[in-house]
Amino acid sequence: MEEPIVRVDHLSHRYSVQWAIRDINLQISKKGVFGLLGSNGAGKSTTMNIICGVLNQTEGDVHINGISLREDPVQAKRYIGFLPQRPPLYTDATVDEYLMYCARLRLMDPKEVRSAVDRAKEKCGIMHFSRRLIGNLSGGYQQRVGIAQAIVHNPPFVVLDEPTNGLDPNQIVEIRHLIKEIAAERAVMLSTHILPEVQATCDEIMMIEHGRVVFTGSLRDFNNYMAPSTFVLVLEQAPPVEELAAIPGILKVEHLTPTRFRLHFDGEDHGMTRRVAALAVEKGWRPSEIMLERDSLDTVFAQLSGKGVASLHTGAHTDAAASRS
Known part of the structure:
Protein backbone atom coordinates (compact mmCIF):
# COMPACT_ATOMS: atom_id res chain seq x y z
CA MET A 1 0.00 0.00 0.00
CA GLU A 2 1.31 3.46 -0.93
CA GLU A 3 2.66 5.51 1.98
CA PRO A 4 0.42 8.58 2.58
CA ILE A 5 1.97 12.02 2.20
CA VAL A 6 0.48 13.00 5.60
CA ARG A 7 -0.15 10.78 8.58
CA VAL A 8 -1.61 12.17 11.80
CA ASP A 9 -1.83 9.90 14.84
CA HIS A 10 -3.77 10.70 18.03
CA LEU A 11 -3.29 14.45 17.68
CA SER A 12 -4.43 16.56 20.63
CA HIS A 13 -3.75 20.13 21.68
CA ARG A 14 -4.63 22.10 24.76
CA TYR A 15 -4.71 25.87 25.23
CA SER A 16 -4.25 26.54 28.95
CA VAL A 17 -6.72 24.08 30.51
CA GLN A 18 -9.09 23.63 27.54
CA TRP A 19 -8.56 21.04 24.83
CA ALA A 20 -8.90 22.51 21.33
CA ILE A 21 -8.67 19.12 19.58
CA ARG A 22 -8.69 15.58 20.91
CA ASP A 23 -7.42 12.36 19.31
CA ILE A 24 -7.43 13.44 15.66
CA ASN A 25 -6.34 10.68 13.26
CA LEU A 26 -6.08 11.05 9.50
CA GLN A 27 -4.15 9.99 6.42
CA ILE A 28 -3.91 11.94 3.19
CA SER A 29 -2.97 10.29 -0.09
CA LYS A 30 -0.49 11.81 -2.50
CA LYS A 31 -3.01 13.36 -4.92
CA GLY A 32 -6.45 14.93 -4.70
CA VAL A 33 -8.28 17.40 -2.46
CA PHE A 34 -8.85 16.59 1.20
CA GLY A 35 -11.53 18.80 2.74
CA LEU A 36 -11.21 19.81 6.39
CA LEU A 37 -14.59 21.09 7.56
CA GLY A 38 -15.84 22.54 10.79
CA SER A 39 -17.80 25.45 12.19
CA ASN A 40 -16.06 28.37 13.88
CA GLY A 41 -14.14 27.19 16.94
CA ALA A 42 -14.38 23.52 15.93
CA GLY A 43 -10.60 23.04 15.93
CA LYS A 44 -9.78 22.96 12.22
CA SER A 45 -7.40 25.96 12.34
CA THR A 46 -5.53 24.38 15.25
CA THR A 47 -5.28 21.13 13.30
CA MET A 48 -3.97 22.89 10.18
CA ASN A 49 -1.45 24.98 12.11
CA ILE A 50 -0.04 21.87 13.76
CA ILE A 51 0.16 19.96 10.46
CA CYS A 52 1.98 22.93 8.88
CA GLY A 53 4.46 23.20 11.76
CA VAL A 54 3.17 26.59 12.96
CA LEU A 55 2.10 25.17 16.32
CA ASN A 56 3.53 22.37 18.46
CA GLN A 57 0.95 19.81 19.53
CA THR A 58 0.38 18.75 23.13
CA GLU A 59 0.03 15.08 22.20
CA GLY A 60 0.31 12.91 19.12
CA ASP A 61 2.48 12.69 16.01
CA VAL A 62 2.48 14.25 12.54
CA HIS A 63 4.52 12.72 9.71
CA ILE A 64 4.99 14.50 6.37
CA ASN A 65 6.29 12.20 3.65
CA GLY A 66 7.42 9.82 6.40
CA ILE A 67 9.31 12.51 8.35
CA SER A 68 8.31 13.40 11.90
CA LEU A 69 7.37 17.07 12.06
CA ARG A 70 8.34 17.23 15.73
CA GLU A 71 11.72 15.51 15.37
CA ASP A 72 12.87 17.06 12.08
CA PRO A 73 10.70 20.14 11.38
CA VAL A 74 13.04 21.78 8.85
CA GLN A 75 13.16 18.72 6.59
CA ALA A 76 9.44 17.99 6.98
CA LYS A 77 8.45 21.55 6.07
CA ARG A 78 10.27 21.27 2.74
CA TYR A 79 7.32 19.12 1.65
CA ILE A 80 4.62 21.59 2.77
CA GLY A 81 3.11 24.65 1.10
CA PHE A 82 0.77 26.81 3.16
CA LEU A 83 -1.69 29.57 2.31
CA PRO A 84 -3.23 31.04 5.49
CA GLN A 85 -6.67 32.62 5.43
CA ARG A 86 -4.96 36.00 5.14
CA PRO A 87 -2.31 35.59 2.42
CA PRO A 88 1.14 36.66 3.72
CA LEU A 89 1.71 39.17 0.92
CA TYR A 90 4.11 42.09 0.78
CA THR A 91 2.02 44.56 -1.17
CA ASP A 92 4.92 46.96 -1.87
CA ALA A 93 6.85 44.23 -3.71
CA THR A 94 6.34 43.13 -7.29
CA VAL A 95 5.07 39.62 -7.96
CA ASP A 96 8.56 38.50 -9.05
CA GLU A 97 10.30 40.07 -6.04
CA TYR A 98 7.87 38.44 -3.63
CA LEU A 99 7.91 34.97 -5.16
CA MET A 100 11.73 34.93 -5.42
CA TYR A 101 11.90 35.93 -1.77
CA CYS A 102 9.49 33.12 -0.85
CA ALA A 103 11.57 30.61 -2.85
CA ARG A 104 14.70 31.63 -0.95
CA LEU A 105 12.83 31.29 2.35
CA ARG A 106 12.15 27.70 1.32
CA LEU A 107 15.94 27.13 1.11
CA MET A 108 15.79 26.37 -2.59
CA ASP A 109 18.96 26.01 -4.65
CA PRO A 110 19.65 29.57 -5.96
CA LYS A 111 20.12 28.14 -9.45
CA GLU A 112 16.54 26.80 -9.41
CA VAL A 113 14.76 29.87 -8.02
CA ARG A 114 14.11 31.66 -11.32
CA SER A 115 12.64 28.64 -13.09
CA ALA A 116 10.61 27.69 -9.99
CA VAL A 117 9.08 31.17 -9.82
CA ASP A 118 8.19 31.06 -13.53
CA ARG A 119 6.52 27.65 -13.14
CA ALA A 120 4.44 28.86 -10.19
CA LYS A 121 3.38 32.02 -12.05
CA GLU A 122 2.40 30.04 -15.12
CA LYS A 123 0.41 27.52 -13.09
CA CYS A 124 -1.47 30.32 -11.28
CA GLY A 125 -2.05 32.44 -14.39
CA ILE A 126 -0.09 35.49 -13.21
CA MET A 127 2.85 35.46 -15.62
CA HIS A 128 1.73 38.77 -17.16
CA PHE A 129 1.82 40.45 -13.73
CA SER A 130 5.49 39.67 -13.03
CA ARG A 131 6.52 43.31 -12.59
CA ARG A 132 3.24 44.55 -11.14
CA LEU A 133 3.12 45.67 -7.50
CA ILE A 134 1.06 43.16 -5.52
CA GLY A 135 -0.88 46.00 -3.91
CA ASN A 136 -2.18 47.04 -7.34
CA LEU A 137 -3.67 43.62 -8.12
CA SER A 138 -7.32 42.71 -7.64
CA GLY A 139 -8.33 40.47 -4.75
CA GLY A 140 -8.59 37.45 -7.02
CA TYR A 141 -5.11 37.90 -8.44
CA GLN A 142 -3.65 38.58 -4.99
CA GLN A 143 -5.10 35.23 -3.97
CA ARG A 144 -3.39 33.64 -6.98
CA VAL A 145 -0.09 35.14 -5.84
CA GLY A 146 -0.73 33.65 -2.40
CA ILE A 147 -1.28 30.23 -3.95
CA ALA A 148 1.85 30.67 -6.08
CA GLN A 149 3.99 31.21 -2.96
CA ALA A 150 2.55 28.01 -1.52
CA ILE A 151 3.64 25.93 -4.54
CA VAL A 152 6.79 27.78 -5.62
CA HIS A 153 9.06 25.10 -4.10
CA ASN A 154 6.94 22.34 -5.70
CA PRO A 155 5.78 20.70 -2.44
CA PRO A 156 3.85 17.41 -2.58
CA PHE A 157 1.43 18.70 0.08
CA VAL A 158 -0.35 22.08 0.03
CA VAL A 159 -2.66 23.49 2.70
CA LEU A 160 -5.18 26.18 1.71
CA ASP A 161 -7.19 27.91 4.44
CA GLU A 162 -10.45 29.43 3.12
CA PRO A 163 -8.85 30.23 -0.28
CA THR A 164 -12.00 31.79 -1.80
CA ASN A 165 -12.89 33.97 1.17
CA GLY A 166 -13.88 37.49 0.08
CA LEU A 167 -13.79 36.78 -3.67
CA ASP A 168 -16.56 37.56 -6.15
CA PRO A 169 -18.43 34.67 -7.85
CA ASN A 170 -16.28 34.69 -11.00
CA GLN A 171 -13.06 34.71 -8.96
CA ILE A 172 -14.37 31.86 -6.80
CA VAL A 173 -14.96 29.67 -9.87
CA GLU A 174 -11.46 30.47 -11.18
CA ILE A 175 -9.76 29.65 -7.85
CA ARG A 176 -11.70 26.38 -7.52
CA HIS A 177 -10.54 25.38 -11.01
CA LEU A 178 -6.97 26.27 -10.07
CA ILE A 179 -7.19 24.15 -6.90
CA LYS A 180 -8.33 21.14 -8.96
CA GLU A 181 -5.40 21.64 -11.35
CA ILE A 182 -2.91 21.81 -8.48
CA ALA A 183 -4.44 18.71 -6.88
CA ALA A 184 -3.85 16.71 -10.06
CA GLU A 185 -0.13 16.76 -9.20
CA ARG A 186 -0.11 16.75 -5.39
CA ALA A 187 -2.21 16.48 -2.24
CA VAL A 188 -4.20 19.55 -1.22
CA MET A 189 -5.83 20.10 2.16
CA LEU A 190 -8.67 22.59 1.81
CA SER A 191 -10.31 24.22 4.80
CA THR A 192 -13.72 25.70 4.12
CA HIS A 193 -17.23 26.09 5.50
CA ILE A 194 -18.88 26.64 2.11
CA LEU A 195 -20.91 23.61 1.00
CA PRO A 196 -20.74 24.21 -2.79
CA GLU A 197 -16.96 24.51 -2.49
CA VAL A 198 -16.79 21.16 -0.73
CA GLN A 199 -18.86 19.47 -3.39
CA ALA A 200 -17.05 21.18 -6.27
CA THR A 201 -13.48 20.41 -5.22
CA CYS A 202 -13.08 17.74 -2.52
CA ASP A 203 -12.38 14.03 -2.98
CA GLU A 204 -12.15 13.07 0.71
CA ILE A 205 -13.68 14.91 3.65
CA MET A 206 -13.12 15.10 7.39
CA MET A 207 -15.39 17.12 9.64
CA ILE A 208 -14.40 18.32 13.10
CA GLU A 209 -16.78 19.56 15.77
CA HIS A 210 -15.88 20.48 19.34
CA GLY A 211 -12.31 19.31 18.68
CA ARG A 212 -13.24 15.78 17.65
CA VAL A 213 -13.73 14.03 14.33
CA VAL A 214 -17.45 13.53 13.66
CA PHE A 215 -17.28 12.47 10.01
CA THR A 216 -14.66 11.11 7.64
CA GLY A 217 -15.16 9.61 4.21
CA SER A 218 -15.39 10.21 0.48
CA LEU A 219 -17.40 12.96 -1.18
CA ARG A 220 -19.94 10.29 -2.14
CA ASP A 221 -20.30 9.26 1.51
CA PHE A 222 -20.75 12.91 2.44
CA ASN A 223 -23.37 13.51 -0.24
CA ASN A 224 -25.24 10.42 0.92
CA TYR A 225 -25.26 11.87 4.42
CA MET A 226 -26.53 15.13 2.95
Missing part, protein backbone atom coordinates in the same frame (compact mmCIF):
# COMPACT_ATOMS: atom_id res chain seq x y z
CA ALA A 227 -29.43 13.32 1.28
CA PRO A 228 -32.52 15.55 1.20
CA SER A 229 -35.23 14.87 3.76
CA THR A 230 -37.74 17.56 2.73
CA PHE A 231 -39.32 18.74 -0.48
CA VAL A 232 -41.61 21.59 -1.42
CA LEU A 233 -44.81 20.61 -3.23
CA VAL A 234 -47.01 23.08 -5.13
CA LEU A 235 -50.61 21.99 -5.76
CA GLU A 236 -53.15 24.10 -7.63
CA GLN A 237 -56.04 22.08 -6.12
CA ALA A 238 -54.63 21.40 -2.68
CA PRO A 239 -56.31 18.93 -0.31
CA PRO A 240 -56.48 19.41 3.47
CA VAL A 241 -53.09 19.22 5.21
CA GLU A 242 -54.26 16.13 7.07
CA GLU A 243 -54.67 14.25 3.79
CA LEU A 244 -51.08 15.06 2.78
CA ALA A 245 -49.81 14.06 6.22
CA ALA A 246 -51.55 10.69 5.84
CA ILE A 247 -49.44 9.73 2.80
CA PRO A 248 -47.31 6.70 3.79
CA GLY A 249 -43.73 7.76 4.52
CA ILE A 250 -44.53 11.44 5.14
CA LEU A 251 -43.40 12.45 8.63
CA LYS A 252 -44.65 16.04 8.77
CA VAL A 253 -46.32 18.66 6.56
CA GLU A 254 -45.84 22.44 6.75
CA HIS A 255 -48.48 24.64 5.10
CA LEU A 256 -46.41 27.48 3.60
CA THR A 257 -49.00 29.19 1.36
CA PRO A 258 -52.47 28.19 0.12
CA THR A 259 -50.85 26.11 -2.65
CA ARG A 260 -47.32 25.44 -1.30
CA PHE A 261 -46.36 22.76 1.24
CA ARG A 262 -43.12 21.45 2.72
CA LEU A 263 -43.20 17.68 3.25
CA HIS A 264 -40.75 15.94 5.57
CA PHE A 265 -39.82 12.34 4.83
CA ASP A 266 -37.19 9.71 5.57
CA GLY A 267 -34.18 10.78 3.48
CA GLU A 268 -33.34 7.15 2.73
CA ASP A 269 -36.60 6.74 0.79
CA HIS A 270 -35.32 7.86 -2.62
CA GLY A 271 -38.62 7.24 -4.44
CA MET A 272 -40.77 9.44 -2.22
CA THR A 273 -41.10 12.46 -4.53
CA ARG A 274 -41.96 10.25 -7.48
CA ARG A 275 -44.72 8.47 -5.54
CA VAL A 276 -46.16 11.71 -4.19
CA ALA A 277 -46.21 13.24 -7.69
CA ALA A 278 -48.03 10.20 -9.07
CA LEU A 279 -50.53 10.30 -6.19
CA ALA A 280 -51.16 14.02 -6.71
CA VAL A 281 -51.96 13.43 -10.38
CA GLU A 282 -54.24 10.51 -9.51
CA LYS A 283 -56.12 12.56 -6.88
CA GLY A 284 -56.53 15.56 -9.18
CA TRP A 285 -54.51 17.92 -6.97
CA ARG A 286 -52.91 19.39 -10.10
CA PRO A 287 -49.23 19.39 -9.01
CA SER A 288 -47.12 22.09 -10.70
CA GLU A 289 -43.80 21.84 -8.90
CA ILE A 290 -41.72 19.55 -6.67
CA MET A 291 -38.40 20.79 -5.30
CA LEU A 292 -36.03 18.75 -3.14
CA GLU A 293 -34.27 20.67 -0.39
CA ARG A 294 -30.83 20.00 1.07
CA ASP A 295 -29.69 21.00 4.52
CA SER A 296 -27.21 23.80 4.94
CA LEU A 297 -23.71 22.91 6.10
CA ASP A 298 -24.49 24.54 9.48
CA THR A 299 -27.35 22.09 9.91
CA VAL A 300 -25.06 19.17 9.10
CA PHE A 301 -22.51 20.44 11.64
CA ALA A 302 -25.28 20.48 14.22
CA GLN A 303 -26.50 17.00 13.31
CA LEU A 304 -23.04 15.46 13.43
CA SER A 305 -22.17 17.08 16.75
CA GLY A 306 -25.39 15.84 18.33
CA LYS A 307 -27.19 19.17 18.63
CA GLY A 308 -30.86 19.64 17.99
CA VAL A 309 -31.54 20.93 14.50
CA ALA A 310 -35.23 21.79 14.51
CA SER A 311 -34.50 25.51 14.76
CA LEU A 312 -31.96 25.33 11.97
CA HIS A 313 -34.18 23.71 9.36
CA THR A 314 -35.38 27.06 8.08
CA GLY A 315 -31.80 27.64 6.89
CA ALA A 316 -32.07 24.82 4.40
CA HIS A 317 -31.42 25.91 0.86
CA THR A 318 -33.19 24.62 -2.18
CA ASP A 319 -31.42 22.16 -4.40
CA ALA A 320 -30.75 23.59 -7.82
CA ALA A 321 -32.30 20.55 -9.42
CA ALA A 322 -36.08 20.71 -9.43
CA SER A 323 -38.55 18.45 -11.13
CA ARG A 324 -41.55 20.14 -12.67
CA SER A 325 -44.67 18.52 -14.00
Whole structure:
Protein backbone atom coordinates (compact mmCIF):
# COMPACT_ATOMS: atom_id res chain seq x y z
CA MET A 1 0.00 0.00 0.00
CA GLU A 2 1.31 3.46 -0.93
CA GLU A 3 2.66 5.51 1.98
CA PRO A 4 0.42 8.58 2.58
CA ILE A 5 1.97 12.02 2.20
CA VAL A 6 0.48 13.00 5.60
CA ARG A 7 -0.15 10.78 8.58
CA VAL A 8 -1.61 12.17 11.80
CA ASP A 9 -1.83 9.90 14.84
CA HIS A 10 -3.77 10.70 18.03
CA LEU A 11 -3.29 14.45 17.68
CA SER A 12 -4.43 16.56 20.63
CA HIS A 13 -3.75 20.13 21.68
CA ARG A 14 -4.63 22.10 24.76
CA TYR A 15 -4.71 25.87 25.23
CA SER A 16 -4.25 26.54 28.95
CA VAL A 17 -6.72 24.08 30.51
CA GLN A 18 -9.09 23.63 27.54
CA TRP A 19 -8.56 21.04 24.83
CA ALA A 20 -8.90 22.51 21.33
CA ILE A 21 -8.67 19.12 19.58
CA ARG A 22 -8.69 15.58 20.91
CA ASP A 23 -7.42 12.36 19.31
CA ILE A 24 -7.43 13.44 15.66
CA ASN A 25 -6.34 10.68 13.26
CA LEU A 26 -6.08 11.05 9.50
CA GLN A 27 -4.15 9.99 6.42
CA ILE A 28 -3.91 11.94 3.19
CA SER A 29 -2.97 10.29 -0.09
CA LYS A 30 -0.49 11.81 -2.50
CA LYS A 31 -3.01 13.36 -4.92
CA GLY A 32 -6.45 14.93 -4.70
CA VAL A 33 -8.28 17.40 -2.46
CA PHE A 34 -8.85 16.59 1.20
CA GLY A 35 -11.53 18.80 2.74
CA LEU A 36 -11.21 19.81 6.39
CA LEU A 37 -14.59 21.09 7.56
CA GLY A 38 -15.84 22.54 10.79
CA SER A 39 -17.80 25.45 12.19
CA ASN A 40 -16.06 28.37 13.88
CA GLY A 41 -14.14 27.19 16.94
CA ALA A 42 -14.38 23.52 15.93
CA GLY A 43 -10.60 23.04 15.93
CA LYS A 44 -9.78 22.96 12.22
CA SER A 45 -7.40 25.96 12.34
CA THR A 46 -5.53 24.38 15.25
CA THR A 47 -5.28 21.13 13.30
CA MET A 48 -3.97 22.89 10.18
CA ASN A 49 -1.45 24.98 12.11
CA ILE A 50 -0.04 21.87 13.76
CA ILE A 51 0.16 19.96 10.46
CA CYS A 52 1.98 22.93 8.88
CA GLY A 53 4.46 23.20 11.76
CA VAL A 54 3.17 26.59 12.96
CA LEU A 55 2.10 25.17 16.32
CA ASN A 56 3.53 22.37 18.46
CA GLN A 57 0.95 19.81 19.53
CA THR A 58 0.38 18.75 23.13
CA GLU A 59 0.03 15.08 22.20
CA GLY A 60 0.31 12.91 19.12
CA ASP A 61 2.48 12.69 16.01
CA VAL A 62 2.48 14.25 12.54
CA HIS A 63 4.52 12.72 9.71
CA ILE A 64 4.99 14.50 6.37
CA ASN A 65 6.29 12.20 3.65
CA GLY A 66 7.42 9.82 6.40
CA ILE A 67 9.31 12.51 8.35
CA SER A 68 8.31 13.40 11.90
CA LEU A 69 7.37 17.07 12.06
CA ARG A 70 8.34 17.23 15.73
CA GLU A 71 11.72 15.51 15.37
CA ASP A 72 12.87 17.06 12.08
CA PRO A 73 10.70 20.14 11.38
CA VAL A 74 13.04 21.78 8.85
CA GLN A 75 13.16 18.72 6.59
CA ALA A 76 9.44 17.99 6.98
CA LYS A 77 8.45 21.55 6.07
CA ARG A 78 10.27 21.27 2.74
CA TYR A 79 7.32 19.12 1.65
CA ILE A 80 4.62 21.59 2.77
CA GLY A 81 3.11 24.65 1.10
CA PHE A 82 0.77 26.81 3.16
CA LEU A 83 -1.69 29.57 2.31
CA PRO A 84 -3.23 31.04 5.49
CA GLN A 85 -6.67 32.62 5.43
CA ARG A 86 -4.96 36.00 5.14
CA PRO A 87 -2.31 35.59 2.42
CA PRO A 88 1.14 36.66 3.72
CA LEU A 89 1.71 39.17 0.92
CA TYR A 90 4.11 42.09 0.78
CA THR A 91 2.02 44.56 -1.17
CA ASP A 92 4.92 46.96 -1.87
CA ALA A 93 6.85 44.23 -3.71
CA THR A 94 6.34 43.13 -7.29
CA VAL A 95 5.07 39.62 -7.96
CA ASP A 96 8.56 38.50 -9.05
CA GLU A 97 10.30 40.07 -6.04
CA TYR A 98 7.87 38.44 -3.63
CA LEU A 99 7.91 34.97 -5.16
CA MET A 100 11.73 34.93 -5.42
CA TYR A 101 11.90 35.93 -1.77
CA CYS A 102 9.49 33.12 -0.85
CA ALA A 103 11.57 30.61 -2.85
CA ARG A 104 14.70 31.63 -0.95
CA LEU A 105 12.83 31.29 2.35
CA ARG A 106 12.15 27.70 1.32
CA LEU A 107 15.94 27.13 1.11
CA MET A 108 15.79 26.37 -2.59
CA ASP A 109 18.96 26.01 -4.65
CA PRO A 110 19.65 29.57 -5.96
CA LYS A 111 20.12 28.14 -9.45
CA GLU A 112 16.54 26.80 -9.41
CA VAL A 113 14.76 29.87 -8.02
CA ARG A 114 14.11 31.66 -11.32
CA SER A 115 12.64 28.64 -13.09
CA ALA A 116 10.61 27.69 -9.99
CA VAL A 117 9.08 31.17 -9.82
CA ASP A 118 8.19 31.06 -13.53
CA ARG A 119 6.52 27.65 -13.14
CA ALA A 120 4.44 28.86 -10.19
CA LYS A 121 3.38 32.02 -12.05
CA GLU A 122 2.40 30.04 -15.12
CA LYS A 123 0.41 27.52 -13.09
CA CYS A 124 -1.47 30.32 -11.28
CA GLY A 125 -2.05 32.44 -14.39
CA ILE A 126 -0.09 35.49 -13.21
CA MET A 127 2.85 35.46 -15.62
CA HIS A 128 1.73 38.77 -17.16
CA PHE A 129 1.82 40.45 -13.73
CA SER A 130 5.49 39.67 -13.03
CA ARG A 131 6.52 43.31 -12.59
CA ARG A 132 3.24 44.55 -11.14
CA LEU A 133 3.12 45.67 -7.50
CA ILE A 134 1.06 43.16 -5.52
CA GLY A 135 -0.88 46.00 -3.91
CA ASN A 136 -2.18 47.04 -7.34
CA LEU A 137 -3.67 43.62 -8.12
CA SER A 138 -7.32 42.71 -7.64
CA GLY A 139 -8.33 40.47 -4.75
CA GLY A 140 -8.59 37.45 -7.02
CA TYR A 141 -5.11 37.90 -8.44
CA GLN A 142 -3.65 38.58 -4.99
CA GLN A 143 -5.10 35.23 -3.97
CA ARG A 144 -3.39 33.64 -6.98
CA VAL A 145 -0.09 35.14 -5.84
CA GLY A 146 -0.73 33.65 -2.40
CA ILE A 147 -1.28 30.23 -3.95
CA ALA A 148 1.85 30.67 -6.08
CA GLN A 149 3.99 31.21 -2.96
CA ALA A 150 2.55 28.01 -1.52
CA ILE A 151 3.64 25.93 -4.54
CA VAL A 152 6.79 27.78 -5.62
CA HIS A 153 9.06 25.10 -4.10
CA ASN A 154 6.94 22.34 -5.70
CA PRO A 155 5.78 20.70 -2.44
CA PRO A 156 3.85 17.41 -2.58
CA PHE A 157 1.43 18.70 0.08
CA VAL A 158 -0.35 22.08 0.03
CA VAL A 159 -2.66 23.49 2.70
CA LEU A 160 -5.18 26.18 1.71
CA ASP A 161 -7.19 27.91 4.44
CA GLU A 162 -10.45 29.43 3.12
CA PRO A 163 -8.85 30.23 -0.28
CA THR A 164 -12.00 31.79 -1.80
CA ASN A 165 -12.89 33.97 1.17
CA GLY A 166 -13.88 37.49 0.08
CA LEU A 167 -13.79 36.78 -3.67
CA ASP A 168 -16.56 37.56 -6.15
CA PRO A 169 -18.43 34.67 -7.85
CA ASN A 170 -16.28 34.69 -11.00
CA GLN A 171 -13.06 34.71 -8.96
CA ILE A 172 -14.37 31.86 -6.80
CA VAL A 173 -14.96 29.67 -9.87
CA GLU A 174 -11.46 30.47 -11.18
CA ILE A 175 -9.76 29.65 -7.85
CA ARG A 176 -11.70 26.38 -7.52
CA HIS A 177 -10.54 25.38 -11.01
CA LEU A 178 -6.97 26.27 -10.07
CA ILE A 179 -7.19 24.15 -6.90
CA LYS A 180 -8.33 21.14 -8.96
CA GLU A 181 -5.40 21.64 -11.35
CA ILE A 182 -2.91 21.81 -8.48
CA ALA A 183 -4.44 18.71 -6.88
CA ALA A 184 -3.85 16.71 -10.06
CA GLU A 185 -0.13 16.76 -9.20
CA ARG A 186 -0.11 16.75 -5.39
CA ALA A 187 -2.21 16.48 -2.24
CA VAL A 188 -4.20 19.55 -1.22
CA MET A 189 -5.83 20.10 2.16
CA LEU A 190 -8.67 22.59 1.81
CA SER A 191 -10.31 24.22 4.80
CA THR A 192 -13.72 25.70 4.12
CA HIS A 193 -17.23 26.09 5.50
CA ILE A 194 -18.88 26.64 2.11
CA LEU A 195 -20.91 23.61 1.00
CA PRO A 196 -20.74 24.21 -2.79
CA GLU A 197 -16.96 24.51 -2.49
CA VAL A 198 -16.79 21.16 -0.73
CA GLN A 199 -18.86 19.47 -3.39
CA ALA A 200 -17.05 21.18 -6.27
CA THR A 201 -13.48 20.41 -5.22
CA CYS A 202 -13.08 17.74 -2.52
CA ASP A 203 -12.38 14.03 -2.98
CA GLU A 204 -12.15 13.07 0.71
CA ILE A 205 -13.68 14.91 3.65
CA MET A 206 -13.12 15.10 7.39
CA MET A 207 -15.39 17.12 9.64
CA ILE A 208 -14.40 18.32 13.10
CA GLU A 209 -16.78 19.56 15.77
CA HIS A 210 -15.88 20.48 19.34
CA GLY A 211 -12.31 19.31 18.68
CA ARG A 212 -13.24 15.78 17.65
CA VAL A 213 -13.73 14.03 14.33
CA VAL A 214 -17.45 13.53 13.66
CA PHE A 215 -17.28 12.47 10.01
CA THR A 216 -14.66 11.11 7.64
CA GLY A 217 -15.16 9.61 4.21
CA SER A 218 -15.39 10.21 0.48
CA LEU A 219 -17.40 12.96 -1.18
CA ARG A 220 -19.94 10.29 -2.14
CA ASP A 221 -20.30 9.26 1.51
CA PHE A 222 -20.75 12.91 2.44
CA ASN A 223 -23.37 13.51 -0.24
CA ASN A 224 -25.24 10.42 0.92
CA TYR A 225 -25.26 11.87 4.42
CA MET A 226 -26.53 15.13 2.95
CA ALA A 227 -29.43 13.32 1.28
CA PRO A 228 -32.52 15.55 1.20
CA SER A 229 -35.23 14.87 3.76
CA THR A 230 -37.74 17.56 2.73
CA PHE A 231 -39.32 18.74 -0.48
CA VAL A 232 -41.61 21.59 -1.42
CA LEU A 233 -44.81 20.61 -3.23
CA VAL A 234 -47.01 23.08 -5.13
CA LEU A 235 -50.61 21.99 -5.76
CA GLU A 236 -53.15 24.10 -7.63
CA GLN A 237 -56.04 22.08 -6.12
CA ALA A 238 -54.63 21.40 -2.68
CA PRO A 239 -56.31 18.93 -0.31
CA PRO A 240 -56.48 19.41 3.47
CA VAL A 241 -53.09 19.22 5.21
CA GLU A 242 -54.26 16.13 7.07
CA GLU A 243 -54.67 14.25 3.79
CA LEU A 244 -51.08 15.06 2.78
CA ALA A 245 -49.81 14.06 6.22
CA ALA A 246 -51.55 10.69 5.84
CA ILE A 247 -49.44 9.73 2.80
CA PRO A 248 -47.31 6.70 3.79
CA GLY A 249 -43.73 7.76 4.52
CA ILE A 250 -44.53 11.44 5.14
CA LEU A 251 -43.40 12.45 8.63
CA LYS A 252 -44.65 16.04 8.77
CA VAL A 253 -46.32 18.66 6.56
CA GLU A 254 -45.84 22.44 6.75
CA HIS A 255 -48.48 24.64 5.10
CA LEU A 256 -46.41 27.48 3.60
CA THR A 257 -49.00 29.19 1.36
CA PRO A 258 -52.47 28.19 0.12
CA THR A 259 -50.85 26.11 -2.65
CA ARG A 260 -47.32 25.44 -1.30
CA PHE A 261 -46.36 22.76 1.24
CA ARG A 262 -43.12 21.45 2.72
CA LEU A 263 -43.20 17.68 3.25
CA HIS A 264 -40.75 15.94 5.57
CA PHE A 265 -39.82 12.34 4.83
CA ASP A 266 -37.19 9.71 5.57
CA GLY A 267 -34.18 10.78 3.48
CA GLU A 268 -33.34 7.15 2.73
CA ASP A 269 -36.60 6.74 0.79
CA HIS A 270 -35.32 7.86 -2.62
CA GLY A 271 -38.62 7.24 -4.44
CA MET A 272 -40.77 9.44 -2.22
CA THR A 273 -41.10 12.46 -4.53
CA ARG A 274 -41.96 10.25 -7.48
CA ARG A 275 -44.72 8.47 -5.54
CA VAL A 276 -46.16 11.71 -4.19
CA ALA A 277 -46.21 13.24 -7.69
CA ALA A 278 -48.03 10.20 -9.07
CA LEU A 279 -50.53 10.30 -6.19
CA ALA A 280 -51.16 14.02 -6.71
CA VAL A 281 -51.96 13.43 -10.38
CA GLU A 282 -54.24 10.51 -9.51
CA LYS A 283 -56.12 12.56 -6.88
CA GLY A 284 -56.53 15.56 -9.18
CA TRP A 285 -54.51 17.92 -6.97
CA ARG A 286 -52.91 19.39 -10.10
CA PRO A 287 -49.23 19.39 -9.01
CA SER A 288 -47.12 22.09 -10.70
CA GLU A 289 -43.80 21.84 -8.90
CA ILE A 290 -41.72 19.55 -6.67
CA MET A 291 -38.40 20.79 -5.30
CA LEU A 292 -36.03 18.75 -3.14
CA GLU A 293 -34.27 20.67 -0.39
CA ARG A 294 -30.83 20.00 1.07
CA ASP A 295 -29.69 21.00 4.52
CA SER A 296 -27.21 23.80 4.94
CA LEU A 297 -23.71 22.91 6.10
CA ASP A 298 -24.49 24.54 9.48
CA THR A 299 -27.35 22.09 9.91
CA VAL A 300 -25.06 19.17 9.10
CA PHE A 301 -22.51 20.44 11.64
CA ALA A 302 -25.28 20.48 14.22
CA GLN A 303 -26.50 17.00 13.31
CA LEU A 304 -23.04 15.46 13.43
CA SER A 305 -22.17 17.08 16.75
CA GLY A 306 -25.39 15.84 18.33
CA LYS A 307 -27.19 19.17 18.63
CA GLY A 308 -30.86 19.64 17.99
CA VAL A 309 -31.54 20.93 14.50
CA ALA A 310 -35.23 21.79 14.51
CA SER A 311 -34.50 25.51 14.76
CA LEU A 312 -31.96 25.33 11.97
CA HIS A 313 -34.18 23.71 9.36
CA THR A 314 -35.38 27.06 8.08
CA GLY A 315 -31.80 27.64 6.89
CA ALA A 316 -32.07 24.82 4.40
CA HIS A 317 -31.42 25.91 0.86
CA THR A 318 -33.19 24.62 -2.18
CA ASP A 319 -31.42 22.16 -4.40
CA ALA A 320 -30.75 23.59 -7.82
CA ALA A 321 -32.30 20.55 -9.42
CA ALA A 322 -36.08 20.71 -9.43
CA SER A 323 -38.55 18.45 -11.13
CA ARG A 324 -41.55 20.14 -12.67
CA SER A 325 -44.67 18.52 -14.00
